[in-house]
Amino acid sequence: xxxxxxxxxxxxxxxxxxxxxxxxxxxxxxxxxxxxxxxxxxxxxxxxxxxxxxxxxxxxxxxxxxxxxxxxxxxxxxxxxxxxxxxxxxxxx
Amino acid sequence: xxxxxxxxxxxxxxxxxxxxxxxxxxxxxxxxxxxxxxxxxxxxxxxxxxxxxxxxxxxxxxxxxxxxxxxxxxxxxxxxxxxxxxxxxxxxxxxxxxxxxxxxxxxxxxxxxx
Numbered sequence: 001x002x003x004x005x006x007x008x009x010x011x012x013x014x015x016x017x018x019x020x021x022x023x024x025x026x027x028x029x030x031x032x033x034x035x036x037x038x039x040x041x042x043x044x045x046x047x048x049x050x051x052x053x054x055x056x057x058x059x060x061x062x063x064x065x066x067x068x069x070x071x072x073x074x075x076x077x078x079x080x081x082x083x084x085x086x087x088x089x090x091x092x093x
Numbered sequence: 094x095x096x097x098x099x100x101x102x103x104x105x106x107x108x109x110x111x112x113x114x115x116x117x118x119x120x121x122x123x124x125x126x127x128x129x130x131x132x133x134x135x136x137x138x139x140x141x142x143x144x145x146x147x148x149x150x151x152x153x154x155x156x157x158x159x160x161x162x163x164x165x166x167x168x169x170x171x172x173x174x175x176x177x178x179x180x181x182x183x184x185x186x187x188x189x190x191x192x193x194x195x196x197x198x199x200x201x202x203x204x205x206x207x
Contacts, residue, residue, distance in 0.1 A: 051191055
């Protein structure tokens with residue numbers, strides 16, 4: 001097929017730029033076909049937001065990002081494992 | 094947060110409003126608490142069982158109108174969808190994250206004592 005499958009690195013780069021992430025981990029859980037990712041993010045942009053607001057923020061970024069949009073349609077599962085503020089990350093360390 | 098937008102049938106919206114307001118914890122899921130029909134829905138049921146929280150479940154596989162209506166009502170594309178105290182709390186990922194961090198325990202205590 002001509003469709004280029006999206007890589008964990010591509011997802012990571014886009015999220016890093018948009019969220020000014022302090023720490024970001026994107027893992028391809030699909031076994032390489034690029035259809036399922038797990039994401040963990042630490043960003044100060046999550047301050048003062050509920051979990052659902054944080055997850056919405058991440059998902060909206062996927063939707064609005066032109067570079068990812070086309071390929072995102074072929075992602076079956078983007079699982080957001082962690083949306084932490086820097087303070088939460090420090091407390092957990 | 095009532096996010097229901099334009100296209101939604103008002104009767105269906107009222108039905109959902111009643112469901113989420115009449116119960117402190119409601120899970121809109123695939124299958125039932127006794128017989129979840131998807132791993133994500135099962136995970137949420139197991140978490141709530143472990144928290145020993147009272148909760149109601151609604152099987153969205155039994156009602157196509159409700160299934161599409163809930164996506165619009167919550168502005169969230171997937172199931173399960175968990176409502177706590179009338180507010181959309183999240184899906185499976187959020188339930189796991191909140192369970193691990195202790196936030197779910199807090200939220201449930203607030204909801205059940207409200």
